[in-house]
């Protein structure tokens with residue numbers, strides 16, 4: 016294994032690329048070559064480190080120095096200062112904790128990193144980096160001295176539950192598949208990750224692909240499968256590339272393919288790309304898609320463990336589920352079960368979004384409270400505004416208000432509260448969020464992503480969306496709330512798959528927790544959070560307005576008139592309620608009502 | 609065998625049976641739309657939901673395999689409500705432009721809509737979403753405003769006819785049934801067999817030749833006259849005219865399947881030029897010698913009135929034919945006679961022709977028009 020004294024990670028996310036990250040990367044490579052440093056310093060591509068808004072950005076290890084705004088022209092100076100003379104260049108340095116960490120920063124208080132432990136720490140494109148961190152040691156242990164039943168037993172005892180949404184016991188699922196008659200059997204890794212704003216799985220695939228592959232091989236051994244598919248969405252090109260590279264490297268070392276590690280166990284893995292339909296994350300639709308059919312769910316039973324891909328017994332788990340496996344094997348079921356609550360063990364990754372100080376990826380032990388996640392891990396609400404709600408569980412999850420903040424994050428508590436664990440999306444909202452609008456937003460997503468197979472979901476979600484739209488537009492009528500509740504219940508009950516059954520959840524939970532907001536929209540034609548455009552209007556206050564004209568110059572539809580140094584006026588008939596005037600006014604003179 | 613209870617009746621069915629089929633065996637009707645016994649189960653319309661003891665949600669009975677000890681309820685206020693909601697949702701996306709359709713009777717969809725007391729006028733979509741009569745197919749009428757996306761057409765075309773003309777395009781609310789990659793049916797390799805029409809429960813696919821023909825006064829189950837397969841077909845007859853041909857689900861030979869000739873090739877029945885009695889040349893009838901061809905006439909043409917075709921009865925026609933064959937054989941040897949039979953004859957007729965040719969006439973000169 017080559018030794019580098021330093022690793023430089025350069026972000027190649029679209030935003031950084033647009034700012035010239037590629038040119039900077041090339042210049043860096045060239046400069047290191049010409050300075051004779053290329054054997055000492057390794058340059059790697061990665062995704063978002065701190066914030067692409069400051070890009071192009073890079074991270075230098077082992078010092079952990081985060082440089083931002085580095086252009087091609089800055090490279091000679093930076094290389095000379097940092098890598099030749101060993102001096103940090105303060106001009107580009109930006110402390111990563113201080114910035115809004117969009118994806119994955121250093122572990123924050125109360126975080127425990129099991130699944131993410133290697134992300135950002137090792138070179139995902141070098142299998143030896145993974146091996147150096149005990150990689151494939153679990154596989155060696157399994158193939159060397161464990162019977163398949165023992166492996167399943169260890170996983171069952173660990174209490175690991177599926178991280179893809181439903182939270183079914185992973186050990187039990189493996190046992191079902193092992194017990195199923197029929198050969199060959201298959202392993203599927205669900206890397207479709209279609210929830211809007213979710214990137215937990217992507218980060219693991221891009222940062223530590225071998226942990227997922229190792230988990231899949233172990234699962235294959237446990238259930239008696241010799242072939243695995245990773246179903247990865249095509250929107251994750253870097254993940255697909257990293258996975259394929261990792262598979263090649265594992266094959267080269269005899270960790271995949273015929274006679275793994277010289278034993279008589281053989282297993283290989285193929286990456287299949289999905290075309291970005293959310294419903295293809297549902298396991299039966301995913302299987303149809305792998306088989307080359309339209310990505311449509313089919314009723315279960317039969318479950319994939321009995322009849323999966325190509326009609327054969329198939330075990331499907333989420334990326335994060337597999338990534339947990341090697342460590343459970345190495346450190347033991349008891350170690351894993353020591354984290355979490357009675358029924359929800361281990362850790363869970365979350366993609367935190369919304370109005371908090373630190374958005375991005377986190378990993379916390381289950382059983383932590385929502386309050387701890389929001390205030391301790393995510394740094395509290397932005398600008399110290401009041402907390403209003405947390406939406407948890409992705410587009411099929413629910414919105415919980417303040418009274419649930421001390422609720423534990425585990426499968427049962429979240430379900431009882433009317434939300435769900437889901438795959439790990441968490442959006443935190445401050446008091447400037449309209450809950451009807453949020454429900455409408457999620458409904459818009461799910462109705463668009465419905466596969467169209469079954470009636471309640473195909474037509475029902477559209478009708479729910481139309482009702483929400485009318486309410487947001489101030490055209491709601493008495494009785495609409497009851498109609499909504501009834502239709503939501505019907506869609507939940509009668510849909511074929513989890514998408515339709517879960518799609519009404521954001522509406523149901525906001526109706527339950529924030530009913531008064533719906534009522535204000537319907538009966539008073541008022542949006543309490545001042546968000547719904549048709550229900551608000553903008554005006555300029557006489558006192559604070561200095562007549563600076565900035566609002567009039569920025570209004571996209573020229574709805575504002577007024578002389579310089581005189582009060583400006585908004586014409587409500589022209590105004591499109593975009594809110595730009597409020598944003599640009601330096602004197603807080605624009606009021607919303 | 610698996611023991612289950614449906615609406616309190618204990619039933620034994622083979623394992624692998626669906627709850628829907630088990631209920632049918634017990635004489636219990638569960639409303640369905642996307643299901644058809646001849647097609648693979650789909651489970652999309654959700655009209656067939658039933659309650660299963662211990663299950664969290666109602667389940668679609670058409671896709672649910674029976675399980676030992678299963679306890680099923682097929683009617684309850686909650687199920688009625690589910691079914692009514694499903695039908696209302698389907699109706700909210702259905703538009704009947706008011707033309708006279710080509711159906712034999714009220715469609716299956718409309719029967720359930722009425723059964724659950726839904727008013728078509730109130731429940732239907734405010735406006736059509738698609739053009740009416742949107743495909744130029746010569747025999748199939750397409751009006752996707754009536755489509756409920758049950759995919760019976762898709763499955764019928766793929767599973768029975770093996771042509772794969774139809775599929776679902778788009779997704780969510782924009783899902784629609786498309787031919788090929790949104791081309792016309794014929795461009796998508798349609799062979800106009802009409803299977804999709806026969807399976808469509810709404811009239812979104814309809815028989816173009818029968819539009820407005822109304823209901824039949826009688827339905828005659830008969831054997832298709834076109835070939836030796838012997839498909840059973842139902843002639844829908846009104847005023848002594850065939851107004852359409854429909855599949856007979858009980859047909860043992862062909863089930864719901866038919867080819868374009870059987871389903872749509874019935875106009876010859878009422879064609880003015882159709883032969884309905886045997887005809888012979890006048891000279892044969894009169895026992896006169898064959899007239900000489902007139903000068904300058906094309907082969908086969910002759911202006912001599914003795915050459916005309918005249919109607920006669922079967923006995924006469926057959927007698928003349930027999931005499932002529934015997935005469936040819938006696939005068940010129942058996943090999944001077946040749947027999948050509950037809951795919952329109954049944955196997956039995958073809959067998960008899962074989963016997964006749966080889967044993968009665970004494971020649972091997974027999975062939976068949978369907979020979980390739």
Ligand SMILES: Cc1cc2nc3c(=O)[nH]c(=O)nc-3n(C[C@H](O)[C@H](O)[C@H](O)COP(=O)(O)O)c2cc1C
Pocket residue numbers: 176177178179180181182183185205206207208209210293294295296297298299331332333334336438512513514
């Ligand atoms: C609409 C829908 C979308 C889903 N999307 C995903 C997904 O993106 N990733 C995933 O792992 N599971 C997803 N699931 C859950 C899967 O169907 C399945 O339960 C899961 O992959 C099982 O893995 P686990 O046991 O490891 O959780 C989805 C389910 C539904 C109904």
Ligand code: SF4
Pocket residue numbers: 294311312464465466467468469470472473510511512513514515516
């Ligand atoms: S619930 Fe929605 S996504 Fe699932 S099968 Fe029905 S239409 Fe498709």
Ligand code: SF4
Pocket residue numbers: 754755756757758759760761762785804807808809810811812813
């Ligand atoms: S055209 Fe008819 S058979 Fe085909 S999906 Fe629509 S309603 Fe069903």
Ligand code: FES
Pocket residue numbers: 639640641642643650651652653654655656657668669670671
């Ligand atoms: S008949 Fe069972 S879902 Fe349509």
